[in-house]
Amino acid sequence: MGENGVLLLLMIDATVRVATPLVLAALAGLFAERSGVVDIGLEGKMLGASFAAAAVATVTGSPWLGLVAAVLVSMALSMVHAVACVTYNGNQVVSGMALNILMAGLAPTLAFAWFSQGGQTPMLGPGARFAPIVLPFAEALAPVPVLGAIYGRISGHNVLVYIAALSVPLVAFVLYRTRFGLRLRAVGENPQAVDTAGISVAGLRYRALLCNGVLCGLSGAYLSIAHGAGFVRDMTAGKGYLALAALIFGKWRPLPTLLACLLFAFTDALQARLQGAVLPGLGAIPVQAIQALPYVLTVLLLAGFVGKAMAPKAIGIPYVKER
Amino acid sequence: MARSSDDVPAWVDLALLPLVNLLAAFAIAAVVIAILGENPFKALWVLFYGALGYGEAIGFTLYYATNFIFTGLAVAVAFHAGLFNIGGEGQAYLGGLGCGLVGLALGGWPPAIVLPLAVLAAMLFGAAWAFIPGYLQAKRGSHIVITTIMFNFIAAALMTYLLVNVFIKPGQQSPESREFDPSSWMPFVHEVAARVGITIARSPLNMSVVVALVASVGVWVFLWRTRWGYALRVVGHNETAAVYGGIAPVRVVIGAMALSGALAGLVGVNAIMGDQHRLILNFTGGYGFVGIAVALMGRNHPVGICLAALLFGALYQGGAELSFDLPRLTKEVVVVIQGLIILFCGAFEGLFRPRLLALFRRAPAPAPAKA
Numbered sequence: 001m002g003e004n005g006v007l008l009l010l011m012i013d014a015t016v017r018v019a020t021p022l023v024l025a026a027l028a029g030l031f032a033e034r035s036g037v038v039d040i041g042l043e044g045k046m047l048g049a050s051f052a053a054a055a056v057a058t059v060t061g062s063p064w065l066g067l068v069a070a071v072l073v074s075m076a077l078s079m080v081h082a083v084a085c086v087t088y089n090g091n092q093v094v095s096g097m098a099l100n101i102l103m104a105g106l107a108p109t110l111a112f113a114w115f116s117q118g119g120q121t122p123m124l125g126p127g128a129r130f131a132p133i134v135l136p137f138a139e140a141l142a143p144v145p146v147l148g149a150i151y152g153r154i155s156g157h158n159v160l161v162y163i164a165a166l167s168v169p170l171v172a173f174v175l176y177r178t179r180f181g182l183r184l185r186a187v188g189e190n191p192q193a194v195d196t197a198g199i200s201v202a203g204l205r206y207r208a209l210l211c212n213g214v215l216c217g218l219s220g221a222y223l224s225i226a227h228g229a230g231f232v233r234d235m236t237a238g239k240g241y242l243a244l245a246a247l248i249f250g251k252w253r254p255l256p257t258l259l260a261c262l263l264f265a266f267t268d269a270l271q272a273r274l275q276g277a278v279l280p281g282l283g284a285i286p287v288q289a290i291q292a293l294p295y296v297l298t299v300l301l302l303a304g305f306v307g308k309a310m311a312p313k314a315i316g317i318p319y320v321k322e323r
Numbered sequence: 324m325a326r327s328s329d330d331v332p333a334w335v336d337l338a339l340l341p342l343v344n345l346l347a348a349f350a351i352a353a354v355v356i357a358i359l360g361e362n363p364f365k366a367l368w369v370l371f372y373g374a375l376g377y378g379e380a381i382g383f384t385l386y387y388a389t390n391f392i393f394t395g396l397a398v399a400v401a402f403h404a405g406l407f408n409i410g411g412e413g414q415a416y417l418g419g420l421g422c423g424l425v426g427l428a429l430g431g432w433p434p435a436i437v438l439p440l441a442v443l444a445a446m447l448f449g450a451a452w453a454f455i456p457g458y459l460q461a462k463r464g465s466h467i468v469i470t471t472i473m474f475n476f477i478a479a480a481l482m483t484y485l486l487v488n489v490f491i492k493p494g495q496q497s498p499e500s501r502e503f504d505p506s507s508w509m510p511f512v513h514e515v516a517a518r519v520g521i522t523i524a525r526s527p528l529n530m531s532v533v534v535a536l537v538a539s540v541g542v543w544v545f546l547w548r549t550r551w552g553y554a555l556r557v558v559g560h561n562e563t564a565a566v567y568g569g570i571a572p573v574r575v576v577i578g579a580m581a582l583s584g585a586l587a588g589l590v591g592v593n594a595i596m597g598d599q600h601r602l603i604l605n606f607t608g609g610y611g612f613v614g615i616a617v618a619l620m621g622r623n624h625p626v627g628i629c630l631a632a633l634l635f636g637a638l639y640q641g642g643a644e645l646s647f648d649l650p651r652l653t654k655e656v657v658v659v660i661q662g663l664i665i666l667f668c669g670a671f672e673g674l675f676r677p678r679l680l681a682l683f684r685r686a687p688a689p690a691p692a693k694a
Contacts, residue, residue: 040409040468084666088673093407093468095670097615098662105658106355113359113651241472248469286488292480295473302465311466 011269012153017227019265020164021046021219025243026250026257027171028215032078034175034252035208036188036314037085041077041096042216043240044103049074049220051107054121054231055114057128063225066128067160070221075213077103082209086202089318100240108233121224121231130158130226160222167215172254184208188312191319201319219243245298251310264294335683337627341620341668343675345634348663355659361649366656373644374637380644382512382526388629388636389528389593390415392535394614395621395628396542397587401467402623403546404579405559410456410471411587412611413478414449418588419595420482421448423500423602426595427490430504437507441596442534442589449588450581452478457580461573467580475611483604490602500602509597529597531589538586539625545582555579587611609658613639616661619668635661 025042032039049070057066077099084090108119115121138155141148175181183204187194191201223239224231246264250257271290353363374384394411401408408414421444429437456470483498490500510530513523546552557565558575565572594606613635620634621627642657667674 038468040472080666081670084670088671090670090673093409094615094619094665097409097612098665098670100662101612101616101658101665102662105655105660105662108655109355109359109653109659112653112655119653119655238476241476244469245473286484288480288484288487292477295476295480299459299465299470299473299477302469303459303463304465 007273009149009153011266011273014269014272015262015265016157016161017265018268019261020161021222021227021239022243022246022261022265023164023258024160024167024215024219024222025240026247026261027167027254028212028219029244029247030171030175030252030254030257031184031208031211031215032081033247033315034188034312035184035205036191036312036317036319037081037205037209038092038316039081039096039212040093040241040244041081041099042243043236043238044096044100045074045077045213045216046220046223046240047100047107047234047236048077048103049217050224050235051103051111051121051220051231053221054124054224055111057124057225058115058121058230061125061128063128063130066225067218067221070225071214071217074217074220075210078209078213078216079206082206085318086205086209089320092316092318104234107231111231111233119233124225124229128225129229130160132156132158133162158222158226160218160226163218164222167218168254168258175254180207185312188314191314195319195321201321205319242294245294248311249294249298249301252312267291267293331680331683335679337622337624339683340676340679341622341627341631343679344667344672345620345664347667347675348660351663352656352660356652356656359651361651366645366649366652369645369648370638370641370657372641374641378524379526380640382524382528383640384633384636385532386526386528386593386598386636387639388632389532389535390590390610391613391617391632391635392539392629393586393589393593394610395617395632396538396625397583397611398614398618399621399623399625399628400542400546400555400586401579401583402618403559404555404575405562406457406460406576406579406583407468408453408456408471408580408583408587409468409615410453410474410584410611411590411614412607412609413471413475414452414584414587415590415594415607415611416478416482417452417591418445418449418585419591419602419606420485421445421588422591422596423490423503426503426507426600427500427602429507431506434506434510438509438596441507441509442592445588445591445596446585447588449591450585453580453584453587454577457577457584460580461576479605486602486604498604502601503596505600507596508600509592511597527598529593531593531597534589534592536629538589539629542586543625551578587614613661616665616668620664 025046029039029042052073053066053070056069057063081095081099084095085092111121112119135155138152141151175185183194183199187201187204194204195201223235228235242264246260247257249260267290271287274285274287274290356363356366373380375381394415397411397414398408422441425437425441425444429440452474456467456474459465459470460467486498491498492501512528512530512532513525515530516523546556554565554570555575557568557570558572562572590607590610595602599606617628617631617635620631638657638660642654645652645654645656
């Protein structure tokens with residue numbers, strides 16, 4: 001295999017690593033937003049979950065318990081959002097913002113007080129985080145040309161990467177092939193009609209936000225106990241917002257959202273590779289230009305210059321039952 | 324955002340409600356502090372003393388408050404037009420670039436020329452950065468919340484590029500520009516006071532605080548005493564009614580965002596011309612987001628915003644002292660309190676409000692006939 005081939009494989013690896021938390025968080029946002037609840041709190045929930053995962057994994061030494069803690073914390077935060085936005089008809093953007101800021105403060109505060117390491121958790125040992133899984137036959141197939149290399153790439157990731165990959169078809173199935181999914185989409189487009197049919201709008205939105213919490217928790221746990229080895233300050237670093245951008249860029253649909261995540265992750269991997277590289281005809285491309293690319297693309301899409309973003313119709317509007 | 328609450332005394336809506344929300348936020352923060360094993364009352368005392376206990380602390384508190392007045396007013400102006408501007412952070416960053424360019428280019432010119440130009444440039448750059456999301460919202464229907472979030476990240480990338488590649492002082496590693504000529508610095512309040520014979524402790528507090536007060540009065544006059552302000556509030560209240568009244572919402576939305584951005588941009592004057600005297604990375608430090616809390620807490624009114632900005636200024640300054648006296652706490656405790664305040668004053672507004680209003684209802688209003 002040539003040098004370019006190796007480079008390509010490294011790029012694919014990097015893309016997968018960056019895309020995994022984005023995919024999980026974007027699908028979390030998909031549940032909330034398709035049910036009509038704006039979720040700009042992805043960032044905060046991820047951060048809270050990544051701290052919970054690292055803290056519990058540190059204390060118990062078990063990544064699985066860490067994962068459970070992350071999911072529970074994230075679900076609890078989703079429920080705060082649900083109570084504020086669905087029960088009390090609060091402003092959904094304000095609530096999401098509040099969660100982001102709350103977690104940006106709470107996670108380092110707790111980490112500082114509990115672990116006394118300046119706002120981070122101790123480095124996790126190999127047993128306390130999710131290790132790469134070698135899929136069956138990966139070594140046996142390795143000598144086979146092409147197939148061996150491809151399968152070799154698919155093998156060797158940690159369990160959350162596979163969960164993220166499986167969650168895309170799963171979410172698509174739930175959304176388009178189940179009764180719950182049909183109602184979920186309906187409640188985001190026309191809650192009056194759903195209410196008229198005798199189905200609880202609030203109940204559906206609560207369930208959507210529970211799903212949202214689970215996925216967000218997985219995403220946060222990936223950062224601290226699978227990809228990283230412990231929680232550090234501002235660990236999410238805007239990934240929640242990037243996932244939101246991917247969700248919009250994917251027009252609130254699972255498969256396009258996955259592709260948007262992969263695109264954004266690829267630009268990230270590219271950016272790391274292109275440090276100081278000079279492209280023929282274009283000159284040196286500033287790293288920052290590539291970093292800003294996902295955000296610029298999303299703005300262009302929203303403005304209707306790149307396709308048309310069709311948001312769920314009832315998004316952001318609290319449903320007040322007429323009496 | 325304005326709601327009718329005619330049948331309760333005004334002070335309940337304007338003072339008691341924010342106070343109750345504030346107390347709820349502090350109560351939860353106290354629980355967190357107690358869980359961490361520190362005495363919440365001691366923490367409150369450290370916060371209070373650290374913010375207002377001595378001259379230098381008061382100066383710092385007022386310096387931070389100045390930033391928060393600008394970002395709070397920015398959020399409020401957009402709020403009144405029915406828009407949610409989360410882009411204060413990016414607009415403040417660009418505002419800093421605007422006045423920084425003036426400082427770099429016009430070093431040595433008389434302050435009477437440089438300072439007004441710097442203020443104008445900060446407003447212009449902030450306004451431009453908010454104009455684009457405003458235009459896209461009004462003309463292309465892109466959602467202002469998402470666009471302004473994206474513009475925060477784009478601003479950060481742009482400023483990093485400019486500082487690392489363009490403004491960096493030759494032969495230096497850290498990405499910051501050279502220092503501006505002292506003639507273009509916004510004078511410190513302690514220097515101005517010394518000139519008239521009053522001794523005040525040294526602090527970053529500078530004459531931008533006067534700009535902030537002028538801006539507050541200006542926003543009040545604009546919103547409640549001019550036709551444009553009236554049009555802006557009508558659009559925020561009911562866009563359909565505005566159209567019937569002959570108001571063009573497109574122009575109002577774009578104008579409101581530009582004004583909002585201009586106000587946020589003024590943070591640059593305080594932080595860059597008044598304190599740093601050079602362009603640096605991340606000087607906005609979350610001020611734009613605090614503006615949301617300030618506007619919510621201050622009920623989108625300039626008087627309330629100034630008071631809320633003082634509160635947050637005190638929290639910011641006092642919070643920095645927390646870790647010295649209480650070893651288990653960090654300054655991020657303040658961010659927790661800030662998040663809780665946004666939660667209670669904003670998202671959970673419906674929690675206390677109906678109960679409190681019911682308590683103070685003047686006369687039992689005749690119940691409207693319900694089907």
